[in-house]
Amino acid sequence: MATFQPADPAFEARVKDSFARQSMMKLLGAFLERVVPGEVDIGLPFRADLTQQHGYLHAGVTTSIADSACGYAALSLMPPGAAVLTVEFKVNLMAPAAGEVFVARGRVLKAGRTLTTCSGDVFAVAAGDPKHILTMLATVMTVQNRSGLSD
Amino acid sequence: MATFQPADPAFEARVKDSFARQSMMKLLGAFLERVVPGEVDIGLPFRADLTQQHGYLHAGVTTSIADSACGYAALSLMPPGAAVLTVEFKVNLMAPAAGEVFVARGRVLKAGRTLTTCSGDVFAVAAGDPKHILTMLATVMTVQNRSGLSD
Amino acid sequence: MATFQPADPAFEARVKDSFARQSMMKLLGAFLERVVPGEVDIGLPFRADLTQQHGYLHAGVTTSIADSACGYAALSLMPPGAAVLTVEFKVNLMAPAAGEVFVARGRVLKAGRTLTTCSGDVFAVAAGDPKHILTMLATVMTVQNRSGLSD
Amino acid sequence: MATFQPADPAFEARVKDSFARQSMMKLLGAFLERVVPGEVDIGLPFRADLTQQHGYLHAGVTTSIADSACGYAALSLMPPGAAVLTVEFKVNLMAPAAGEVFVARGRVLKAGRTLTTCSGDVFAVAAGDPKHILTMLATVMTVQNRSGLSD
Numbered sequence: 001m002a003t004f005q006p007a008d009p010a011f012e013a014r015v016k017d018s019f020a021r022q023s024m025m026k027l028l029g030a031f032l033e034r035v036v037p038g039e040v041d042i043g044l045p046f047r048a049d050l051t052q053q054h055g056y057l058h059a060g061v062t063t064s065i066a067d068s069a070c071g072y073a074a075l076s077l078m079p080p081g082a083a084v085l086t087v088e089f090k091v092n093l094m095a096p097a098a099g100e101v102f103v104a105r106g107r108v109l110k111a112g113r114t115l116t117t118c119s120g121d122v123f124a125v126a127a128g129d130p131k132h133i134l135t136m137l138a139t140v141m142t143v144q145n146r147s148g149l150s151d
Numbered sequence: 152m153a154t155f156q157p158a159d160p161a162f163e164a165r166v167k168d169s170f171a172r173q174s175m176m177k178l179l180g181a182f183l184e185r186v187v188p189g190e191v192d193i194g195l196p197f198r199a200d201l202t203q204q205h206g207y208l209h210a211g212v213t214t215s216i217a218d219s220a221c222g223y224a225a226l227s228l229m230p231p232g233a234a235v236l237t238v239e240f241k242v243n244l245m246a247p248a249a250g251e252v253f254v255a256r257g258r259v260l261k262a263g264r265t266l267t268t269c270s271g272d273v274f275a276v277a278a279g280d281p282k283h284i285l286t287m288l289a290t291v292m293t294v295q296n297r298s299g300l301s302d
Numbered sequence: 303m304a305t306f307q308p309a310d311p312a313f314e315a316r317v318k319d320s321f322a323r324q325s326m327m328k329l330l331g332a333f334l335e336r337v338v339p340g341e342v343d344i345g346l347p348f349r350a351d352l353t354q355q356h357g358y359l360h361a362g363v364t365t366s367i368a369d370s371a372c373g374y375a376a377l378s379l380m381p382p383g384a385a386v387l388t389v390e391f392k393v394n395l396m397a398p399a400a401g402e403v404f405v406a407r408g409r410v411l412k413a414g415r416t417l418t419t420c421s422g423d424v425f426a427v428a429a430g431d432p433k434h435i436l437t438m439l440a441t442v443m444t445v446q447n448r449s450g451l452s453d
Numbered sequence: 454m455a456t457f458q459p460a461d462p463a464f465e466a467r468v469k470d471s472f473a474r475q476s477m478m479k480l481l482g483a484f485l486e487r488v489v490p491g492e493v494d495i496g497l498p499f500r501a502d503l504t505q506q507h508g509y510l511h512a513g514v515t516t517s518i519a520d521s522a523c524g525y526a527a528l529s530l531m532p533p534g535a536a537v538l539t540v541e542f543k544v545n546l547m548a549p550a551a552g553e554v555f556v557a558r559g560r561v562l563k564a565g566r567t568l569t570t571c572s573g574d575v576f577a578v579a580a581g582d583p584k585h586i587l588t589m590l591a592t593v594m595t596v597q598n599r600s601g602l603s604d
Contacts, residue, residue: 024209058175060215090241090543094563110547241392245412261396326511360477366513392543
């Protein structure tokens with residue numbers, strides 16, 4: 001696996017600050033678990049109001065934390081002042097989202113000047129046993145701060 | 152565009168019943184707008200607690216309603232007793248999710264015995280003017296009722 | 303559907319010149335059928351040496367013409383001197399690629415300064431009857447000519 | 454990484470036989486490098502007639518070998534008599550396809566009764582140094598032999 005050098009020494013604080021401003025993560029009960037250069041984990045406990053018609057987490061929930069994990073993995077490598085935007089992603093839902101807690105891991109596969117390719121994986125943990133339930137492939141864009149967006 | 156014959160005359164009630172059991176749609180404030188054979192619209196008003204760090208709707212929110220719209224478009228054509236599962240999807244986020252209300256339209260492109268291909272589109276409406284902000288391509292599976300899942 | 307104004311009045315000649323330099327299109331026997339701003343059609347007759355193990359066209363063949371059609375639909379709207387690169391795409395293979403001739407249509411959904419979102423569709427024609435067999439969603443990048451790439 | 458038990462002891466011969474019937478692989482000059490349960494490598498030397506307008510391999514070429522590698526990784530785990538069909542895939546093209554030889558590796562992430570999720574990666578090798586240029590996420594279907602398709 002690639003080892004990444006962050007372009008911004010304050011990458012961790014920056015990811016935490018941005019995550020804290022994602023109201024949607026708060027609504028879902030998601031929390032930032034781990035931030036290293038090019039890799040971010042987001043946790044989410046099961047909650048009945050996040051489910052679809054069969055009682056599993058809605059695909060939109062697991063996709064939300066995978067998307068944020070990928071975006072922040074990319075942001076952790078960006079230069080100061082740049083903002084991150086998701087261009088597109090694809091997910092495969094490999095098993096029902098049944099479990100007590102869910103962990104999304106986003107990882108940078110290739111960091112380019114404008115575009116970053118990330119992979120995301122969500123694991124459902126039940127009785128301490130993680131099961132791989134979702135895999136994501138995402139394209140994330142670096143938006144320079146002249147755009148008026150803060151990261 | 153294809154015209155579809157529903158295999159279940161009670162397709163509309165069935166979609167409504169299933170949608171009502173998706174707790175996640177209630178949490179997001181989403182509502183079922185329109186159900187015709189092979190096509191379903193879901194509406195969602197803007198809310199500040201659904202946003203990402205720049206104040207736009209989180210991609211997970213627009214993806215959630217697009218996924219449900221695609222799944223229910225597929226379910227509207229399935230035989231009685233079958234349940235619907237999303238296999239995978241891809242979204243392109245073509246513009247920031249800024250607006251007063253959002254409408255996701257799911258449409259069946261090809262309905263097969265086991266797999267159905269759907270397209271989804273999300274429009275952001277501001278001052279009555281719809282803007283196309285997201286497009287989805289999804290694969291949905293028909294699960295026979297011997298599986299124990301209800302639709 | 304959107305109507306597009308080409309940024310380069312010579313867009314048609316430019317697409318034709320670039321297509322003629324795609325050796326892969328020649329190897330496959332593909333030809334440029336139609337170029338309008340934001341929309342390009344590529345045709346391909348069936349050939350036995352393009353098949354997979356069941357005698358249908360290999361998915362890589364139909365994907366190749368869909369990718370080129372999407373890329374050239376995007377290029378048709380780009381300013382003079384810019385080059386086009388495919389960032390990513392997804393295809394759904396909705397039916398086996400059986401037929402006498404195949405037509406890939408690429409269309410621009412959203413043209414941005416850096417990124418363009420395109421949809422692609424491949425139709426298999428047998429006895430004059432077109433069947434929709436593949437749908438693509440693609441992200442294409444505009445590379446400015448300072449990069450040293452010609453379009 | 455998962456370890457897989459093949460359901461068919463003759464999995465290797467079966468993959469080789471099927472690969473030999475993919476005319477498209479022969480046209481591209483691709484060869485089967487390695488077949489283990491759940492993982493298949495396909496090699497391809499650079500050839501000028503496989504290129505796009507900038508002289509790199511056409512995305513359709515690298516996608517073709519990644520698709521075949523994913524399909525055969527899935528087939529290597531299928532029961533005797535089953536055939537394999539690609540349902541859909543997505544690729545991210547992370548760098549230009551420049552190199553002397555290309556290797557596509559397909560791997561099964563999750564093997565289900567009907568659907569198998571695979572990841573694919575293509576590496577471009579120049580002067581002995583591999584570069585990761587493409588990543589694929591694919592859904593493959595097991596078609597029972599009552600369908601009349603041979604694998």
